[in-house]
Amino acid sequence: MKNARGRTFGTPLTPRQLDTLLLLASGETGTSIAAELGVQPNTVHVFTVQLKAKLGAKTTAHAVAIGYHTGLLAVARA
Numbered sequence: 001m002k003n004a005r006g007r008t009f010g011t012p013l014t015p016r017q018l019d020t021l022l023l024l025a026s027g028e029t030g031t032s033i034a035a036e037l038g039v040q041p042n043t044v045h046v047f048t049v050q051l052k053a054k055l056g057a058k059t060t061a062h063a064v065a066i067g068y069h070t071g072l073l074a075v076a077r078a
Contacts, residue, residue, distance in 0.1 A: 017051040018072065020044060025064045025073050 023033045034041040048060060057063035067073035
């Protein structure tokens with residue numbers, strides 16, 4: 001899979017990082033994601049920082065956009 005700079009990234013997202021990305025994409029806050037995953041809000045922050053680094057994203061919104069662009073996140077179609 002390629003990151004935002006077109007480079008292949010070798011380390012896939014962990015299941016928790018992917019869960020975090022999915023919840024961020026749905027508009028959830030760090031606090032609500034923490035409650036959903038049963039972790040501390042700081043842990044969600046760490047997951048977010050790590051997934052942004054893996055995807056080559058500068059912001060959380062950028063990470064979500066990359067998630068949709070690369071197919072990590074599926075677009076719901078009516």
